[in-house]
Amino acid sequence: MTDTTAVDTIANQSGDVVLDVRNLVVEFKSRRQRVQAVSGVTFQVREGETLGLVGESGCGKSTTGRTLVQVQQATSGEIVYQGQDLNGLKGRQLRQLRTKIQMIFQDPISSLNPRRRIKDIVAEPLVIWKRGTPEERASKVRDMLEAVGIDPDSAGDRRPGEFSGGQCQRISIARALMADPDLLICDEPVSALDVSVQAQILNLLADLKERFHLTMVFIAHDLAVVKNVSDRVAVMYLGKLVEVAGSDELYRSAGHPYTEALLASIPEPDPDHVSDHKALSGELPSPLDPPSGCRFRTRCPYAQDRCAAEEPPLRELAPGHQIACHFPVGPFGGQVAPAAPSAPSSPGA
């Protein structure tokens, strides 16, 4: 099942590959139609690394995240976690492996049971796994709440309704860490929070990652947030990856026009900042009927005939920098003139 050639090709880079996703496809079936939410996604995550997964609503980033914890079944493809393909696993084996992969969700308030006390919510993973005595569990709950910045003495007996969104997200993080996971999937963990609280949670995740030696997959729609926490970033559009690069590299020399547009749409807290990019027009096309060729071509200012006829493969244009575009921009540009006269120039230029 697991073939090692893909692992070999990236073995020269630091850290072992702990998660190897190959050609992942997730299909949803409605009455007569089939929708592909994820259409062949391949990426690796190395030990101790944070991989950011960024894209608009509906691009399939959350579905990808959910298949990594197997709450969503993949239609085809492989998710190899430490040498085992999660897709083939069932029952006890799957459950055991799952403790190593934990997830935190976007809406912190609705992901906590409103009727239960905080200390019971956080202790539950250990109760389910029958780990430790009640005293040992209680002491671990205290440690973990302290680690996320919640005072266990005053908070333990309260219920989620008494806490703010930021505090609930801290509690969710504490719960996710109780089973000593190695891999943490964060699905839009800060997008429902104020910028001030967002900064607290991002710093907290960075601290916990170091303290508990975590590997993370961080899913969000805001590239500025993703760049802050991630070592590498994968940009997703309508079920496919369009660009993968180190986060600083991605910002300095974005090669895909979609990445360029995502960078341009971030509001800069600077009144003198004049974005030289136009906001991306239109919305994500329906995944029921994706455009032929390059899926981004319907919104791309540089699209040519070739983009409709032929799908661009994800290819490595610089070490560790993959782009799926026939006519990449930025430092990879110059192959063809943009179609629109007012087309934006490259970022970081």
Added chain:
Amino acid sequence: MRGLQRGGKSLEFKDAGSQEGPLLVVEDLHTSFRTSRGTVRAVDGVSFEVHEGKTLGIVGESGSGKTVLSRSIMGLLPPRDVIRSGTVRFAGHELTAMDDTELRQVWGAELSMIFQDPMTALNPVKRIGVQIAESLKLHLGMDKQEATSTAIELLRSVGIPSPQERVRWYPFQLSGGMRQRVMIAIALACAPRLVMADEPTTGLDVTVQAQILDLLADLQQERHMAVILVTHDLGVVASRADDIIVMYAGRVVERAPTRTLFHDTKMPYTRALMDSIPRLADPSGARLDAIAGRPPDLINPPAGCRFAPRCPYAQDKCRESEPPLRTVGSPDHLFACWFPLVDGKSTVPAVPVSLSASQNGASGATTEGDA
């Protein structure tokens, strides 16, 4: 002159452009809620002006009172258990003195609102065309046919493709961004002179956020409207507002023209809000300057400066007496701080905020913050 006849008396509004002085004047506005725990002073003495065609940004964290402020100005808060005092003068009319019949002539026609969550603000069982046409019929006296064709034009102007078809759609058939465009179409239907947008892009993707904010700015220019943009993100208003007020714990803590606010920040809280935004230009993994703790409980706000418990520069004076809103130099730039920043730097040494400092919150259960 534009008159609105509906209900008993009619209110007179001058035409756009002939307004003398500011369009909206808010003076010493207080809004409190009576609760079982005590009185929550959500808006505690706020004053500002908005001029015709201008954009004012109101910025603050959750719990700063910015949403209550916008609703209090509109007169949208339920009268039960709400205590409101102060002045809200819109185009020469005192809104706080109006009854519901009179307010209904103002809402939508002269002063309208774009809400944060378009899914709950739109009626789920009515076609979007009907919802847009409603105010056209009410305020402008259009018949059904005229209102429908105007609704189609409005949908087109807010960038909704194939509006003839979409006018018959229901809200659930639209994406979040499209629903927010419908909200904007409804708010702008009767060409109001002031639009209040309360977190209009929170919950939307950054790409859609940029589209919606650009759309609002274009329509504002076209129609010469004034806009109040309420948000928690200084990045959203940085390039769009003419003036910004920063709210903290129910009060204005800094107010300035946008450029001045960013280049000559006086209040450490404003600085802290700016610093908590992740910037693309920073290297990845750069630690963010988060503000420790949370805004205070508005039933028992701390004595002195309300930001003092979270402020790294707080001195004894800050904890004892409340700084008034004052100016130094430019009369446009107001701030409430005893030790304002000079050239972006504090004149007093920073003291790390201890974890327990934030425990004046309602739940008291937090040790939030990062030491």
